[in-house]
Amino acid sequence: EVQLLDSGGGLEQPGGSLRLSCAASGFTFSSSAMSWVRQVPGMGLEWVSTISANGGSTYYADSVKGRFTISRDTSKSTLYLQMNSLRAEDTAVYYCARAATYNSGWWDFQHWGQGTLVSVSS
Amino acid sequence: DIQMTQSPSTLSASVGDRVTITCRASQSISSWLAWYQQKPGKAPKLLIYKASTLESGVPSRFSGSGSGTEFTLSISSLQPDDFATYYCQQYNSYPPTFGGGTKVEIK
Numbered sequence: 001e002v003q004l005l006d007s008g009g010g011l012e013q014p015g016g017s018l019r020l021s022c023a024a025s026g027f028t029f030s031s032s033a034m035s036w037v038r039q040v041p042g043m044g045l046e047w048v049s050t051i052s053a054n055g056g057s058t059y060y061a062d063s064v065k066g067r068f069t070i071s072r073d074t075s076k077s078t079l080y081l082q083m084n085s086l087r088a089e090d091t092a093v094y095y096c097a098r099a100a101t102y103n104s105g106w107w108d109f110q111h112w113g114q115g116t117l118v119s120v121s122s
Numbered sequence: 123d124i125q126m127t128q129s130p131s132t133l134s135a136s137v138g139d140r141v142t143i144t145c146r147a148s149q150s151i152s153s154w155l156a157w158y159q160q161k162p163g164k165a166p167k168l169l170i171y172k173a174s175t176l177e178s179g180v181p182s183r184f185s186g187s188g189s190g191t192e193f194t195l196s197i198s199s200l201q202p203d204d205f206a207t208y209y210c211q212q213y214n215s216y217p218p219t220f221g222g223g224t225k226v227e228i229k
Contacts, residue, residue, distance in 0.1 A: 045220040095165055106213040108156035112165035
């Protein structure tokens with residue numbers, strides 16, 4: 001059974017940093033692209049970032065480019081999101097997701113973690 | 123970015139009803155469309171990919187259709203477990219984008 005366990009969320013001040021983690025199991029982590037998707041409570045879904053299966057390619061939404069860094073540790077089957085220069089508008093539940101890559105070159109999201117809440121406020 | 127527009131935003135229906143949700147793309151996305159179901163406090167769940175392919179384990183009362191710019195998600199006979207919010211997502215172009223969601227409520 002595929003399991004994704006998100007952690008690392010919390011309350012942080014504007015301008016601060018947080019690192020989210022996602023521990024994966026039940027599938028071949030090294031063969032799967034992985035993503036982060038966020039959701040402001042009560043609102044819709046927003047793709048944040050994706051890393052390729054081998055870690056060689058990373059992609060970011062314009063809203064987080066230059067502030068967030070996605071990475072992965074295959075030895076630990078863990079995905080990370082380093083979030084710097086946090087803003088109030090980054091407040092959301094962050095989900096890690098196993099991404100499926102298609103001939104279009106892009107992804108849908110097959111499996112999701114339970115989410116971790118990031119709150120940015122002074 | 124490709125804009126995804128869902129309608130209606132809220133839908134009131136009864137158990138046993140046939141329900142249809144529409145998702146429109148601002149430009150052609152071929153069949154690169156997924157549908158997700160989300161219940162309150164839970165993560166989204168993939169229901170359908172490539173516009174019409176049912177994800178493993180998803181009940182056959184769910185179906186998807188369409189291509190190009192217009193897509194539909196149908197539930198043939200609404201069950202109590204189906205009351206949730208549904209999202210479409212395109213992956214024809216970068217960045218991937220989601221529709222605003224359709225909440226299916228009990229009538």
